[in-house]
Amino acid sequence: MNKNEFLNELRKRLKLLDNGEIDDIISEYSVTIDEKIKNGKTEIEAVKDFGDIDELAKEILSAYKINPDYKEKNSNSDIDNIINRINEIIKDLSRKVVDIGNKFLNKMKIESNNDKDTTTIILELLFKVIIVLFIITILRLPFVIISSIGSALLGVGNFSFSKFTVLTFSILMEFIYIIACIYFGSLIINKFIFTSPKRNTPTGEPSDNNKDTVFKYKEDVNNKSNEVNNMIVAEEKKDKKNKDIVTIRESNYSNLKNNSGCSSIIMILLKLFVILVFIVPLIALIVISSIFLIFFFLLTISGIPVIGACIALIGGIILTASLINIFISIISEKTNLKITPIIVSIVLILVGITVSVNNIFKIEYISDPYKDNINLKSSEYIFEVNDETDINVGSSDYTKKIDNTITDNKVYITVLYSDYIISNVEVVKMVDYIDFKYSIQKENDFMYFKNIINKIKDDLKNNKIYDYDKLRNIHIKIKANEETLDKISIVRNIQYRDI
Amino acid sequence: MNTQFKKGVLELIVLISISNKDMYGYELVLEVSKIVDVNEGTIYPLLKRLTNEKYAETYLVESTEGPSRKYYKITKLGIDRMNELESIWFNFSKAVNDFIMEVKK
Numbered sequence: 001m002n003k004n005e006f007l008n009e010l011r012k013r014l015k016l017l018d019n020g021e022i023d024d025i026i027s028e029y030s031v032t033i034d035e036k037i038k039n040g041k042t043e044i045e046a047v048k049d050f051g052d053i054d055e056l057a058k059e060i061l062s063a064y065k066i067n068p069d070y071k072e073k074n075s076n077s078d079i080d081n082i083i084n085r086i087n088e089i090i091k092d093l094s095r096k097v098v099d100i101g102n103k104f105l106n107k108m109k110i111e112s113n114n115d116k117d118t119t120t121i122i123l124e125l126l127f128k129v130i131i132v133l134f135i136i137t138i139l140r141l142p143f144v145i146i147s148s149i150g151s152a153l154l155g156v157g158n159f160s161f162s163k164f165t166v167l168t169f170s171i172l173m174e175f176i177y178i179i180a181c182i183y184f185g186s187l188i189i190n191k192f193i194f195t196s197p198k199r200n201t202p203t204g205e206p207s208d209n210n211k212d213t214v215f216k217y218k219e220d221v222n223n224k225s226n227e228v229n230n231m232i233v234a235e236e237k238k239d240k241k242n243k244d245i246v247t248i249r250e251s252n253y254s255n256l257k258n259n260s261g262c263s264s265i266i267m268i269l270l271k272l273f274v275i276l277v278f279i280v281p282l283i284a285l286i287v288i289s290s291i292f293l294i295f296f297f298l299l300t301i302s303g304i305p306v307i308g309a310c311i312a313l314i315g316g317i318i319l320t321a322s323l324i325n326i327f328i329s330i331i332s333e334k335t336n337l338k339i340t341p342i343i344v345s346i347v348l349i350l351v352g353i354t355v356s357v358n359n360i361f362k363i364e365y366i367s368d369p370y371k372d373n374i375n376l377k378s379s380e381y382i383f384e385v386n387d388e389t390d391i392n393v394g395s396s397d398y399t400k401k402i403d404n405t406i407t408d409n410k411v412y413i414t415v416l417y418s419d420y421i422i423s424n425v426e427v428v429k430m431v432d433y434i435d436f437k438y439s440i441q442k443e444n445d446f447m448y449f450k451n452i453i454n455k456i457k458d459d460l461k462n463n464k465i466y467d468y469d470k471l472r473n474i475h476i477k478i479k480a481n482e483e484t485l486d487k488i489s490i491v492r493n494i495q496y497r498d499i
Numbered sequence: 500m501n502t503q504f505k506k507g508v509l510e511l512i513v514l515i516s517i518s519n520k521d522m523y524g525y526e527l528v529l530e531v532s533k534i535v536d537v538n539e540g541t542i543y544p545l546l547k548r549l550t551n552e553k554y555a556e557t558y559l560v561e562s563t564e565g566p567s568r569k570y571y572k573i574t575k576l577g578i579d580r581m582n583e584l585e586s587i588w589f590n591f592s593k594a595v596n597d598f599i600m601e602v603k604k
Binding site: 025027028029030031032034035036049050051052055056059060062063064 | 524525528538539540541543544545547548551566567568569
């Protein structure tokens with residue numbers, strides 16, 4: 001093994017550690033190998049002196065109190081490998097972006113040396129503004145996703161919520177969005193914008209953050225029992241060292257800031273992206289599923305067989321939770337994954353679906369609720385009509401029925417409606433037309449919702465389900481003798497019908 | 500010499516070495532291998548552990564003849580540790596010596 005091979009192998013085995021620590025260890029070994037080569041050893045010999053690389057890696061890991069066998073135990077799992085790969089891709093990607101960014105910044109620095117400070121500052125500022133805008137755009141994403149999921153779910157029942165509810169909800173969402181923007185924005189501004197000026201003007205004070213590069217030099221002569229002469233020499237040496245160290249520290253400090261500042265920004269951005277695009281919607285999904293689970297559970301208690309949906313929902317929640325776990329482990333760069341919950345959840349979903357399908361086949365779907373005449377209110381009206389009379393049915397369905405026992409110019413109109421949804425049905429006879437007026441109940445959103453749920457519940461108990469959208473319209477039955485029916489004309493006036 | 504046995508003493512030797520003067524990694528390897536025949540692979544992890552446990556701290560010094568060297572410097576905590584290990588060692592070796600002498604008589 002030559003030096004590079006050795007260092008690469010060692011790096012692989014130390015993956016568990018923090019990147020900075022790994023770099024630190026690798027550089028130490030690299031320096032030592034160079035030193036040995038200088039003292040007359042060959043590269044191969046120098047590496048050989050370290051002994052078995054596995055043993056060495058174990059020793060190093062145990063210095064961090066890490067169980068060195070941890071990796072080997074888990075390396076069998078495919079998902080771990082996938083996550084490791086994703087991690088590596090993210091790291092590679094960020095490293096590359098950082099390289100490009102550094103080149104860019106270096107270029108700008110060179111320019112700034114040629115008395116172009118203002119342009120550099122403006123360019124940097126622009127760069128930062130673009131990043132901030134980018135973050136704000138990304139932050140928008142989960143809200144779009146959540147609201148589309150939400151509206152899709154709410155759209156299933158075609159329930160119309162009052163404008164107030166919608167407004168409150170959207171205000172709440174905007175509020176969360178703004179808070180998220182402020183939080184992440186400040187995070188990034190702290191990390192990036194306020195640290196970058198230090199890059200150009202490093203301060204003389206040592207910072208405790210950078211353990212290894214920062215020099216903590218304290219005069220501590222007490223512990224030494226040297227002779228006076230030696231002490232003086234040592235003091236001189238120390239002074240010289242001190243100067244060297246300060247300059248090194250400054251350069252290292254600036255480099256460190258430059259690199260880690262940028263790379264941590266990109267890591268934050270990538271992690272933020274994962275959080276926003278995957279984790280936040282998944283959490284929202286869990287919340288929604290839980291609400292549905294409670295709802296279905298209550299339905300089950302009240303006698304409607306939706307236990308299959310409950311099982312499937314539990315499975316879904318477990319699956320979503322394990323997906324969140326996967327994403328979190330990607331972000332925190334840990335791989336503590338368990339495959340059992342995923343399998344359990346998939347089994348639960350399959351069982352739930354099978355049970356539900358079995359139940360669903362029993363349910364009869366009736367596309368026209370007015371044909372199956374249950375729980376509907378009806379009111380009957382009798383009108384005198386002539387040749388001029390139009391019956392304005394609007395967008396409602398109607399049926400004509402000939403009944404020759406009825407006298408001429410008389411029309412029987414029956415209005416069928418579901419009083420869960422429609423109230424205030426009124427049939428008005430004007431000079432030359434008959435008009436229908438009704439309104440959809442929504443004085444109280446909750447009651448309206450509850451009524452519909454109760455209706456669906458009752459229907460499901462009879463293994464029937466209707467196209468409830470049709471119940472938002474009334475159904476008109478027109479009955480007259482043949483002659484009268486020919487006389488009148490039925491028109492569809494697409495007007496807004498609410499009173 | 501038994502490796503486990505060596506490891507135990509190694510910490511003491513390293514602490515004593517850096518308490519005398521600040522040293523960089525390879526210098527320490529050379530110093531320690533004067534006393535015990537040791538695989539240098541074990542010294543770096545030990546140094547890592549000592550710094551992690553705050554018995555030693557490090558600083559970089561630029562070398563005219565190559566890359567910058569990381570020097571190890573003992574801390575107050577490290578000195579306490581060294582004294583503790585020292586007394587343990589003296590008691591232990593004295594007990595063992597006494598035992599050997601007694602049996603050999």
